[in-house]
Structures are given as C-alpha cells and as structure tokens.
Amino acid sequence: MALQAGDVFGRYELVSWLGRGGMAETWRAQLVGDAGVTKPVLIKKVLPEYADDEAFISMFISEARISATLSHGNVAQVFDFGRVDGEYFLAMEFVDGQPLHRVLKRAMKSGLAALPVPLAVFIAMEMCRGLHYAHTRTNGSGKPLGIVHRDISPDNVLVGYEGQVKIVDFGIAKAQLLRGFKTAPGVVKGKYLFFSPEQARGEDVDARSDVWATGVVLYELLCGKLPVEGPPHVVMMRVEHGEIPAPNLLRPDLPKELNDIVMKALTPDRNQRFESSHAFGDALAGFLYSNFPRFSAMTVANLLRVLFRSDLAQEGRELSVPGSFLEEMKSWQGPAAPEAPVAPLSEERLQPRKVPAGLSRWRVQALGVGGLLTVGACFWLVMEPLSPPPQAVAPPAIPIQPHSRPSPADSEPSPEPAGTSAPQDKEADEVSGMAKYVHEASDKEQIEAAIDMANLCKEKYPSNPECADLLRIALSKSAISRLERQPGGNLPRARINGSRVPLAVNMGTNMPIQELQARVSTLNQQGKTMGALALAQTCVERAPSAYECHLMLGVLYGKLMAFEKSKKHYERFLGLAPPDHPKRARVAQIVDSVSKTPSATDTPR
Numbered sequence: 100m101a102l103q104a105g106d107v108f109g110r111y112e113l114v115s116w117l118g119r120g121g122m123a124e125t126w127r128a129q130l131v132g133d134a135g136v137t138k139p140v141l142i143k144k145v146l147p148e149y150a151d152d153e154a155f156i157s158m159f160i161s162e163a164r165i166s167a168t169l170s171h172g173n174v175a176q177v178f179d180f181g182r183v184d185g186e187y188f189l190a191m192e193f194v195d196g197q198p199l200h201r202v203l204k205r206a207m208k209s210g211l212a213a214l215p216v217p218l219a220v221f222i223a224m225e226m227c228r229g230l231h232y233a234h235t236r237t238n239g240s241g242k243p244l245g246i247v248h249r250d251i252s253p254d255n256v257l258v259g260y261e262g263q264v265k266i267v268d269f270g271i272a273k274a275q276l277l278r279g280f281k282t283a284p285g286v287v288k289g290k291y292l293f294f295s296p297e298q299a300r301g302e303d304v305d306a307r308s309d310v311w312a313t314g315v316v317l318y319e320l321l322c323g324k325l326p327v328e329g330p331p332h333v334v335m336m337r338v339e340h341g342e343i344p345a346p347n348l349l350r351p352d353l354p355k356e357l358n359d360i361v362m363k364a365l366t367p368d369r370n371q372r373f374e375s376s377h378a379f380g381d382a383l384a385g386f387l388y389s390n391f392p393r394f395s396a397m398t399v400a401n402l403l404r405v406l407f408r409s410d411l412a413q414e415g416r417e418l419s420v421p422g423s424f425l426e427e428m429k430s431w432q433g434p435a436a437p438e439a440p441v442a443p444l445s446e447e448r449l450q451p452r453k454v455p456a457g458l459s460r461w462r463v464q465a466l467g468v469g470g471l472l473t474v475g476a477c478f479w480l481v482m483e484p485l486s487p488p489p490q491a492v493a494p495p496a497i498p499i500q501p502h503s504r505p506s507p508a509d510s511e512p513s514p515e516p517a518g519t520s521a522p523q524d525k526e527a528d529e530v531s532g533m534a535k536y537v538h539e540a541s542d543k544e545q546i547e548a549a550i551d552m553a554n555l556c557k558e559k560y561p562s563n564p565e566c567a568d569l570l571r572i573a574l575s576k577s578a579i580s581r582l583e584r585q586p587g588g589n590l591p592r593a594r595i596n597g598s599r600v601p602l603a604v605n606m607g608t609n610m611p612i613q614e615l616q617a618r619v620s621t622l623n624q625q626g627k628t629m630g631a632l633a634l635a636q637t638c639v640e641r642a643p644s645a646y647e648c649h650l651m652l653g654v655l656y657g658k659l660m661a662f663e664k665s666k667k668h669y670e671r672f673l674g675l676a677p678p679d680h681p682k683r684a685r686v687a688q689i690v691d692s693v694s695k696t697p698s699a700t701d702t703p704r
Contacts, residue, residue, distance in 0.1 A: 109183040111142060111190065122146055127193065139193040140178060144186055156187060163189060165244060166269045169236065173229025175257060175267040191267070196259035197407060203253060203320060205406040212323050213350065215431050216357065217391040218399055219320035220383050225264035226256060226313050227380030233269055234306040234376060247304055251312035252293045253319065260403050260418055262396030291331045296367045299335040307369040310379050314364030322349040326365065329532035332552060341367040357386050530556060530565050537569050538633045549573040568622065572633045619651050631655055646675035650682065666693045
C-alpha cells in the first residue's frame with residue numbers, strides 16, 4: 100500500500116510527500132522522541148523497483164555508510180540509514196529552503212536575467228567549501244576515502260531561508276550514476292549536461308570532476324543558461340573539444356577576473372583546472388570580498404524570502420525582509436540577458452540562435468538596430484509559401500537545444516522515472532538539437548552517425564513527425580552515397596514543365612524538386628526549421644544548379660539570422676534563375692540591403 104502523510108515509517112512520522120526522482124521518493128518527516136520532542140528530517144526512500152537489485156543495494160549501502168560520516172556546514176548531514184518493510188531509506192537533515200534550480204527559475208520568472216554576480220559567486224564558493232571537505236575526508240587510519248560527488252548540479256544544492264548553502268546526495272551519487280549510465284539511461288536524464296570531459300569518456304574521476312561541475316553550475320547562475328546544451332552526443336563532443344563560449348559573451352558586464360575564474364574551472368584538461376575545490380573556492384572568495392566586501396549570507400536569505408513569499412504564505416509563514424533589500428532588488432531587474440552563439444565545430448557550421456526582445460549587445464554594436472531589423476524583415480518576405488510575414492520587428496526565437504531539469508513547484512514536471520514522456524517544449528528543443536547533429540554528421544559524410552542519431556530520435560519520440568523526417572533524411576544521404584558510388588552514378592532527372600530538373604532520393608523513392616520544395620515549405624510553416632533546412636541543403640548538394648533550392652536556403656538561413664549564408668545562396672539564385680523570375684527583383688533588393696550593412700556576419704568578431 101502506498102504511503103500517505105501521517106503514516107508511521109519506522110521511527111518517523113511522514114508529514115508531506117515532496118517528490119519522486121530517478122531512484123527514490125522523498126518525504127518531509129519528523130523524528131518523534133519522548134515527551135513529545137520532535138526533529139524535522141527528510142526521508143529518501145529507495146523505489147520498490149530497485150529493492151531486489153542486489154548489486155545496486157550493496158553499492159547504495161556502502162555509499163550511505165560513507166555519507167553518514169560527513170558533517171560540515173555546507174553538506175546536508177545524513178542522520179540515519181536502515182530498512183522499513185524491506186525498503187531502504189536515508190534520514191537526513193531537513194533544509195528549510197529551496198533547491199538551487201528552483202531558485203534560479205523563480206528569479207528569472209521575477210524579471211532577473213540570472214542571479215546577481217555576488218549571490219552567484221557566494222553560492223558557488225559555499226559549494227566549494229562543502230566539496231573540499233568531502234574530497235579530503237580520511238578514515239580512522241588517515242587513509243583518504245576518495246569521495247567524489249559525481250552528480251553536482253543545481254538539483255543537488257539546497258539554499259536555505261537563512262542563507263545557508265548545502266550539498267545533498269553524496270551517499271547515492273555513485274550508485275545512481277553507475278546504475279543509470281549502464282543499464283537505465285532514463286535514470287540520469289539531463290545529468291550529462293554537468294559531466295566533466297573525463298566523466299563523459301567513462302574514465303575514473305577525481306575531485307577535479309566536481310570542480311568542473313561546480314563551474315557549470317556557476318556559469319548557469321551567472322548567465323541564466325548552461326554553457327553547452329543539446330543531445331548527449333553533441334554535448335560530449337563540444338565539451339571534449341573545449342567549445343564553451345566564455346560567460347562574458349552572454350553577460351557582457353561580467354568582470355574579466357570572474358570570467359577567467361569560471362573558464363579555468365571549465366578547462367577540458369583537468370591538469371589545467373583548479374587543482375581542488377579549495378583552490379576554486381579561494382579564487383571566488385578573493386573576487387567576492389575584494390569587490391563586495393560587505394556581502395553576507397543574509398543577502399541570499401532575503402532573495403529567497405522575496406522569491407518564495409507566496410510559498411511561505413501558503414504555509415502560514417512570513418519572514419521579514421528589510422526595505423533596503425527590496426530597493427536593491429529593483430536595480431537588479433532588467434531585460435533578459437543576451438544569448439551568445441554556440442561555439443562552432445567548424446567555420447562553416449550553421450549557428451542558429453535565439454534573439455531576445457532586447458537584442459544581443461554584440462549584435463546591436465555590429466549591425467545597428469535599424470539595419471538588423473530591416474535585413475531580418477526582408478528575408479522573411481521573399482518566399483510566401485516558405486515563411487509567413489514577421490509577427491514582430493525581430494524574427495522569432497528558434498529553440499535549438501534542450502535544457503532539462505525538473506522544478507515541480509514552478510509548473511514543471513517532477514523528476515521523471517525512466518520511460519516517462521518529456522514536456523512538449525522540451526521535446527521540441529531536444530528534437531531540434533538532434534536535427535542539427537544529423538545535419539552536421541551528414542555534411543561530414545558521417546552517415547552512420549547521422550542514422551544512429553535519427554534512430555535515437557525515432558525511438559525516444561516515436562510520435563514526433565520530425566524524427567521520422569530526420570530518419571528519412573539520413574537514409575536519403577545513405578542511398579545517395581550508394582548511388583554515387585555506382586558506375587555512372589549521376590542522380591536521375593525528370594522532365595517537369597518542359598524542363599529537366601534533378602530528383603532527390605528520399606527513402607528509396609524519387610522526389611521531384613517541386614515536391615521537395617512543398618515539403619520544405621510545410622516543415623517550415625510547422626516550425627520545424629531544422630528539418631526544412633536539412634531537406635533544402637540536400638536539394639542544393641544533389642542539384643547545385645537548381646535555383647529554387649538556393650532560394651529555399653536563402654529564406655531559411657535568413658530566418659535563422661545566418662545572414663552571410665543567406666546572402667550567398669540568394670546570390671547563387673540570382674546567377675541561376677531566369678531573368679523573368681518573379682522573385683528576382685525582391686531577392687536582388689535584399690542582397691543589396693545586406694551588402695550595405697557591413698557587419699552582418701554569421702558570428703560576432
């Protein structure tokens with residue numbers, strides 16, 4: 100029978116259910132002692148499906164024993180470990196506050212682009228203190244225990260209403276990740292976003308892996324987004340090559356000293372990183388107190404009390420906040436932070452990016468607001484079947500990468516067990532990232548990798564039509580490659596309206612250019628820009644003299660604000676299209692407009 104609030108669980112009385120993660124469910128509870136003395140605790144109970152897994156339980160017990168020995172102000176302490184009715188559990192310190200990922204999300208909902216610099220630095224500094232304590236723990240004989248958290252992320256950091264910062268789940272991190280990574284990938288969904296390069300490669304990790312993950316957390320607190328996002332293959336490849344945009348590209352007001360500290364923590368070569376969490380924390384402390392000498396934990400406490408005032412009110416609580424802090428908080432609020440481009444894998448790589456309502460500072464400096472909006476609007480109006488007229492002065496945001504972590508109380512789903520459907524917007528982002536990977540792998544003739552990623556998309560989201568499109572695209576590349584390796588392997592051509600035009604190979608069938616063009620238009624109107632782009636690129640690659648293919652690419656690259664690429668294909672269209680083509684004059688006007696805007700490049704310099 101399922102547990103309910105008020106039930107007795109061993110020595111504890113369950114107060115309220117808090118959530119369910121990949122391997123455990125959590126309850127707020129209280130230890131009931133003699134004479135009515137109670138102590139609040141958090142119960143983390145292993146899910147029933149893991150109860151009979153002897154290897155996993157053995158590892159869980161071993162790690163729990165270690166975590167129970169940790170006692171530090173920045174580590175949530177484990178008080179008790181045992182089994183009730185055959186179910187293993189941990190009883191740990193109850194932190195009166197919120198998980199860090201909820202703090203960041205609520206701050207951004209309140210109008211902050213990210214956390215203010217001193218708050219973000221303080222939280223990361225406190226994390227470093229707790230991590231260093233754990234990393235340097237020894238047994239009774241003085242032998243290092245070799246504790247590494249392995250799962251540092253905002254989910255596993257608690258921030259209290261009194262300003263305390265505590266790391267949780269030291270005891271289960273290794274058990275959870277080893278189990279999940281080998282046999283149940285859904286258990287660690289999203290965790291790879293915080294993996295160090297060596298962890299992503301499956302190598303043995305040491306304390307410097309936690310330094311990396313703390314650097315990722317600090318980056319997200321400062322910039323409002325992760326340094327690298329996308330499907331696992333893409334993230335791990337970029338991390339391995341150090342393709343991480345500096346945080347001051349996303350937050351130009353960031354002091355150079357702090358930018359350098361973050362980037363040192365995120366050095367792919369662990370030998371070049373901070374040698375310990377202590378060294379990382381000291382660097383952060385030096386920056387914090389030299390620039391904000393009067394900063395204290397009460398600033399963090401006041402921020403939480405303001406952000407979660409409604410939650411506290413529902414519990415019948417009201418925690419005081421000084422008026423001076425409310426005035427200071429108003430000065431923090433402003434337009435969303437600009438978003439930097441994803442670091443390129445190659446010079447020719449497409450870099451779609453989201454453009455907030457307040458345009459990126461580097462974009463405004465390079466182009467001028469008027470020039471950008473004029474050029475952007477022009478691209479939208481070239482081909483009516485492909486793209487509708489602009490809804491606002493700037494092209495809409497194009498999400499290309501997933502950002503996954505649950506926030507139950509902020510209208511996000513609770514941490515999901517393996518096999519649960521992802522939210523719709525998260526699915527769209529992840530599919531777009533997969534589409535980008537398929538496109539890049541296909542461009543490099545890495546057909547097997549493209550097909551693997553397309554199959555992964557199809558398996559993960561079987562009802563998503565864009566995944567089916569990706570698989571068709573990847574298989575088309577494979578079919579075309581085989582065809583071209585045959586003697587005389589030219590692509591077949593067909594006669595349409597009196598002219599011979601090339602055909603695209605698609606799932607073993609021949610698709611005329613006009614049919615492909617209609618398919619691209621449909622995908623684009625459905626918002627599946629990356630799928631449309633991949634089809635249009637296939638068209639150009641297989642039929643480089645087909646001017647309609649270049650016109651499609653010109654429109655799509657323009658939509659993604661890759662202006663130089665768009666201009667290139669528009670110019671190719673002008674060179675190939677007949678003089679009386681109805682779009683010629685409009686395309687020529689756009690090319691002329693782009694040419695007069697000298698800094699309209701794909702990437703900022």
